[in-house]
Amino acid sequence: MKKSLFIFFCLLLSGLYLLSPEIARRRRSWVVSVSRAEYFRFLSEGRAPLDRLYRRGDEVALVVNRLQMNALDQAGIAVDILCWDEYYGSRETRLTAADVHSGGINGIYHSYQETQELLQELCTRYPELTSLVTLGQSVEGREIWALKISDQADREENEPNVYVTGCHHAREWISVEMPLEFARHLLDRYHEQARIRQLVDQAQLYIIPILNPDGLEFSIHTYRMWRKNRRYLGDLVWGVDLNRNYSYAWGYDDAGSSPDPASEAYRGPVPFSEPEILILRDYLYQHPPSGMLNFHNYSQLILIPWGFTAEPPADYPEMFAMAAEMSDRIRAVNGRHYEFGSGATAIYPTNGDSDDWVYGTFGVPSFTIELPPLEFENGHFFTSEDEIQKTSAEILPALMYFCEYVKDHFSPALQAPGDRRDLERDRKPGKINHDFLP
Numbered sequence: 001m002k003k004s005l006f007i008f009f010c011l012l013l014s015g016l017y018l019l020s021p022e023i024a025r026r027r028r029s030w031v032v033s034v035s036r037a038e039y040f041r042f043l044s045e046g047r048a049p050l051d052r053l054y055r056r057g058d059e060v061a062l063v064v065n066r067l068q069m070n071a072l073d074q075a076g077i078a079v080d081i082l083c084w085d086e087y088y089g090s091r092e093t094r095l096t097a098a099d100v101h102s103g104g105i106n107g108i109y110h111s112y113q114e115t116q117e118l119l120q121e122l123c124t125r126y127p128e129l130t131s132l133v134t135l136g137q138s139v140e141g142r143e144i145w146a147l148k149i150s151d152q153a154d155r156e157e158n159e160p161n162v163y164v165t166g167c168h169h170a171r172e173w174i175s176v177e178m179p180l181e182f183a184r185h186l187l188d189r190y191h192e193q194a195r196i197r198q199l200v201d202q203a204q205l206y207i208i209p210i211l212n213p214d215g216l217e218f219s220i221h222t223y224r225m226w227r228k229n230r231r232y233l234g235d236l237v238w239g240v241d242l243n244r245n246y247s248y249a250w251g252y253d254d255a256g257s258s259p260d261p262a263s264e265a266y267r268g269p270v271p272f273s274e275p276e277i278l279i280l281r282d283y284l285y286q287h288p289p290s291g292m293l294n295f296h297n298y299s300q301l302i303l304i305p306w307g308f309t310a311e312p313p314a315d316y317p318e319m320f321a322m323a324a325e326m327s328d329r330i331r332a333v334n335g336r337h338y339e340f341g342s343g344a345t346a347i348y349p350t351n352g353d354s355d356d357w358v359y360g361t362f363g364v365p366s367f368t369i370e371l372p373p374l375e376f377e378n379g380h381f382f383t384s385e386d387e388i389q390k391t392s393a394e395i396l397p398a399l400m401y402f403c404e405y406v407k408d409h410f411s412p413a414l415q416a417p418g419d420r421r422d423l424e425r426d427r428k429p430g431k432i433n434h435d436f437l438p
């Protein structure tokens with residue numbers, strides 16, 4: 001009896017320990033800068049390589065957890081902390097906007113300002129093919145830009161609208177780069193490649209690289225692991241998960257989103273409470289989509305509806321075949337495999353997300369591509385800047401295929417293939433850990 005009581009208490013204590021903030025803290029990371037020469041010496045001593053974010057001159061920026069930080073310290077390497085974790089108090093103040101603009105802490109990744117300038121530059125270079133539209137403003141008042149690419153872009157034509165978005169989630173920096181690379185790809189090759197000309201002439205493509213500009217800036221300047229938008233919710237809690245705030249199956253259960261404002265997957269008080277996606281909704285009502293592709297990272301996945309339930313929707317076989325084709329085209333480039341399937345079965349349940357809302361509202365494909373890396377341990381959200389070109393090279397053929405396919409096969413129906421009233425009935429209780437979701 002005594003022995004079983006003892007074991008019970010041991011289990012209880014270890015359970016409490018696992019739930020403790022200590023464990024959560026240990027999983028958190030810093031972005032630090034060290035000298036390249038010192039870092040090579042560190043590696044030459046037989047130590048495991050650390051996640052490298054980017055290189056600048058003689059410095060290399062690394063992403064390190066507490067243990068790795070200790071290892072650098074023991075090796076006598078001077079560490080310059082570029083990005084503090086907010087759980088450790090101090091926030092970075094040395095970085096100015098000018099630092100970031102000149103390729104500072106975000107390396108060659110695009111900040112909000114850099115993205116805006118690139119979009120404007122593309123409009124200046126290709127005035128006949130582009131039109132820069134603002135959907136409206138974020139919580140902190142930043143414009144959310146959509147670059148429309150089409151022949152006669154300044155005119156509304158009766159052509160399929162295809163949307164490509166990035167950065168619902170602030171820390172997923174590489175998700176900004178894929179829409180930008182796609183815009184450049186289309187515009188730079190329009191006059192040379194008949195296939196691109198055909199797509200651009202016959203469709204209206206909307207490139208929205210940053211849906212969450214406030215979060216992105218916060219992730220660059222203050223806290224690299226920030227995910228949500230920057231809505232202040234009171235009690236020193238910020239942020240709604242923009243990809244849980246759409247209305248379709250919103251709040252279906254607490255596994256696919258959270259009612260807790262402090263959660264990383266907080267769905268907001270009501271659907272479309274957040275301006276960033278409310279204005280997207282209104283724009284899509286006025287310019288209904290034939291398809292939408294949303295970039296996130298990490299996981300190397302192509303996700304198709306539904307996210308809220310494992311029950312397949314009516315168009316599942318066709319969308320599954322599209323995802324399989326996209327995966328093949330990606331693998332043909334660098335040999336990397338992207339798994340595919342419904343959001344609910346291939347990764348984890350989500351509700352109130354963009355894919356379910358677009359498919360559920362307009363009856364057209366809305367997919368999410370989770371970009372590399374494959375695993376958390378391999379750099380998770382902190383994709384090295386060397387990865388941008390490699391990843392876009394493999395993504396562009398799949399993206400071209402997606403746009404052509406939806407242009408030729410889908411028109412918005414403006415009627416939901418599912419019925420919201422049915423959803424209420426099979427609502428299941430559930431809870432999952434919402435930390436570090438991609």
Ligand SMILES: [Zn+2]
Nearest residue numbers: 169296297438
């Ligand atoms: Zn994401």
